[in-house]
Amino acid sequence: MLHITELTYRIGQRLLIDKANVALPTGARVGLVGRNGAGKTTLFRLIAAEIAPESGTIGLPKNARLGRVEQEAPAGGQRLIDFVLDADRERASLLVEAEQAKDPARIAEIQTRLVDIEAHAAPARAASILAGLGFDEQAQSRPLSEFSGGWRMRVALAAVLFSAPDLLLLDEPTNYLDLEGALWLVDYLSRSPATIVVISHDRDLLDEVANHILHLDRGKLTLWSGGYTQFERQRREQQALQEKAFKKQEEKRAHLQAFVDRFRAKASKAKQAQARVKMLAKLAPVAVLRDEEVLPFRLPPPKKPLSPPIVAMERASAGYGERAVLSRLDLSIANDDRIGLLGQNGNGKSTFAKLVAGRLAPMSGIVKRAGKLDVGFFAQHQIDDLDPAGTPHSHVAELMRGAPEAKIRAAAAQMGFSGQKADTPVSLLSGGEKARLLMGLATFDGPQLVILDEPTNHLDIDSRAELIEAINDYEGACILVSHDRRLLEACVDRLWLVADGSVKPFDGDLDDYRRLVLAKSAATGEKAKGEAPNSRAAERREAAKARRDLAPLRKEIAAAEEKMRRFADLIARVDAALSKPETFAADAAKALDLARQRSELEKALTAAEELWLTLSSEAEALDLAG
Numbered sequence: 228m229l230h231i232t233e234l235t236y237r238i239g240q241r242l243l244i245d246k247a248n249v250a251l252p253t254g255a256r257v258g259l260v261g262r263n264g265a266g267k268t269t270l271f272r273l274i275a276a277e278i279a280p281e282s283g284t285i286g287l288p289k290n291a292r293l294g295r296v297e298q299e300a301p302a303g304g305q306r307l308i309d310f311v312l313d314a315d316r317e318r319a320s321l322l323v324e325a326e327q328a329k330d331p332a333r334i335a336e337i338q339t340r341l342v343d344i345e346a347h348a349a350p351a352r353a354a355s356i357l358a359g360l361g362f363d364e365q366a367q368s369r370p371l372s373e374f375s376g377g378w379r380m381r382v383a384l385a386a387v388l389f390s391a392p393d394l395l396l397l398d399e400p401t402n403y404l405d406l407e408g409a410l411w412l413v414d415y416l417s418r419s420p421a422t423i424v425v426i427s428h429d430r431d432l433l434d435e436v437a438n439h440i441l442h443l444d445r446g447k448l449t450l451w452s453g454g455y456t457q458f459e460r461q462r463r464e465q466q467a468l469q470e471k472a473f474k475k476q477e478e479k480r481a482h483l484q485a486f487v488d489r490f491r492a493k494a495s496k497a498k499q500a501q502a503r504v505k506m507l508a509k510l511a512p513v514a515v516l517r518d519e520e521v522l523p524f525r526l527p528p529p530k531k532p533l534s535p536p537i538v539a540m541e542r543a544s545a546g547y548g549e550r551a552v553l554s555r556l557d558l559s560i561a562n563d564d565r566i567g568l569l570g571q572n573g574n575g576k577s578t579f580a581k582l583v584a585g586r587l588a589p590m591s592g593i594v595k596r597a598g599k600l601d602v603g604f605f606a607q608h609q610i611d612d613l614d615p616a617g618t619p620h621s622h623v624a625e626l627m628r629g630a631p632e633a634k635i636r637a638a639a640a641q642m643g644f645s646g647q648k649a650d651t652p653v654s655l656l657s658g659g660e661k662a663r664l665l666m667g668l669a670t671f672d673g674p675q676l677v678i679l680d681e682p683t684n685h686l687d688i689d690s691r692a693e694l695i696e697a698i699n700d701y702e703g704a705c706i707l708v709s710h711d712r713r714l715l716e717a718c719v720d721r722l723w724l725v726a727d728g729s730v731k732p733f734d735g736d737l738d739d740y741r742r743l744v745l746a747k748s749a750a751t752g753e754k755a756k757g758e759a760p761n762s763r764a765a766e767r768r769e770a771a772k773a774r775r776d777l778a779p780l781r782k783e784i785a786a787a788e789e790k791m792r793r794f795a796d797l798i799a800r801v802d803a804a805l806s807k808p809e810t811f812a813a814d815a816a817k818a819l820d821l822a823r824q825r826s827e828l829e830k831a832l833t834a835a836e837e838l839w840l841t842l843s844s845e846a847e848a849l850d851l852a853g
Contacts, residue, residue, distance in 0.1 A: 245446030294392030338831035543592030570725030642667030658685030
């Protein structure tokens with residue numbers, strides 16, 4: 228499917244990709260991994276022909292369709308479902324042409340092709356994908372402009388998945404998803420027939436979806452079989468063998484050098500010494516692949532331990548203005564709890580976190596907090612609140628006014644910003660470095676409770692492992708909201724589900740929750756499939772209910788009847804020609820062509836009849852409703 232040959236690309240003086248080679252088989256599901264800044268997104272841009280390589284080639288089959296989520300979130304007044312449907316450009320084009328075509332042969336071709344690509348089922352398939360990514364039926368009919376950038380990026384992802392490309396490129400697709408959306412996406416991709424290349428730092432996604440790992444390291448591409456866990460084991464084994472070979476060679480080098488040093492000046496051993504000098508020169512160095520050091524995270528211990536419970540709620544409710552988002556909250560948090568919040572985005576997880584942190588007052592009921600409770604709050608969107616012109620040093624100094632310079636520098640270093648890195652403008656820090664700085668600032672005073680809302684976005688796999696260690700070493704209580712299933716499984720011992728306007732303990736583990744999410748998604752998909760033949764009718768039905776006017780629908784029924792009549796007439800003419808013996812005697816090739824045309828017209832007639840039945844059923848339903 229994809230062939231990369233001697234590919235080279237550099238940014239300025241930095242060589243990012245160095246004569247890289249790889250061949251990906253058709254249907255492979257590939258996880259593209261590498262350190263932040265290694266060039267993974269740049270490689271995607273090269274494959275998509277957005278930028279040109281310095282040298283080398285990238286080969287794809289002729290007419291292969293490539294799908295990639297655009298960097299900019301879609302906008303405008305178009306409905307979500309329509310935006311996704313338009314991603315199938317062939318279907319959209321054929322539907323427009325079908326309304327305008329007058330040539331019977333061309334009409335037959337269009338209808339046949341629409342049947343071949345299952346155009347009638349497209350609205351149901353689009354609705355199923357949108358539902359899996361968190362958009363209910365009502366949301367699917369709303370315009371894009373009503374949603375935030377993160378939700379619109381989900382719509383962009385839905386459109387790319389719906390377009391069913393031959394090669395699908397996904398760059399951190401779970402960054403804009405909640406856990407529920409991530410679980411659905413993993414299940415969807417693991418069943419997709421497309422060739423997939425996905426950049427992700429989510430180990431569960433890479434293990435469950437990928438059957439190959441493509442490692443970009445020091446400008447080179449290496450393809451490994453299996454998921455990420457298998458890749459990591461094989462790479463560690465390779466590194467161990469290289470270390471062993473390196474050590475053995477160094478011992479041999481030292482032995483030869485000792486002989487040379489000892490006997491070089493001795494006439495009787497001069498030849499042997501010279502021979503060993505040549506052997507030393509021929510010893511090719513063994514390359515040892517050593518991973519770069521990963522800085523640890525540090526969550527400082529609580530400055531003052533508190534007696535449990537540190538937070539207790541009795542029939543509490545919370546919301547904004549007069550609208551309650553959550554109610555009937557009867558919960559308590561101990562001083563060493565590890566709680567994972569489940570539930571789709573928009574259900575109230577952020578509202579609950581603000582209520583616990585004291586950033587939102589209860590509308591009713593009681594919320595008791597331990598005296599002098601300090602809460603550290605990390606939310607991914609707060610990264611935008613960092614001063615882009617400031618530095619890690621200046622942000623830390625703001626919290627340590629009047630402290631000696633040495634102490635400020637030491638505190639910044641504990642966060643992972645030592646030396647010149649502490650003086651780097653925030654605008655030049657990577658996403659992972661900004662997250663590290665924000666987490667250090669949020670927990671700076673040693674809080675008794677830490678709330679972490681999507682802390683792993685922009686962190687690579689090794690940094691996520693360090694964060695897990697830091698959370699597990701932390702002595703206070705922790706509330707986690709994350710789409711990273713591995714983080715939740717490694718860190719939490721209690722699960723609370725935010726749904727149906729309340730927060731309650733979830734009776735089960737993450738495997739149980741995954742089954743629950745996928746079962747709901749499957750039920751939604753089956754419902755959509757059941758409505759597939761009437762999906763276009765359903766859209767018209769909504770308009771008809773508002774207008775209570777059957778005229779437009781009856782017009783379409785009449786048009787469908789006219790198509791049926793025309794196709795039947797054309798089939799009759801072809802049958803008449805084929806019934807004549809002279810047709811075959813005069814021109815056998817023409818006779819075969821007539822037979823082919825009859826087959827296509829038969830398919831077109833069947834499609835027109837199905838449409839007529841759908842429209843007629845809808846008209847009957849509207850008559851009954853009226």
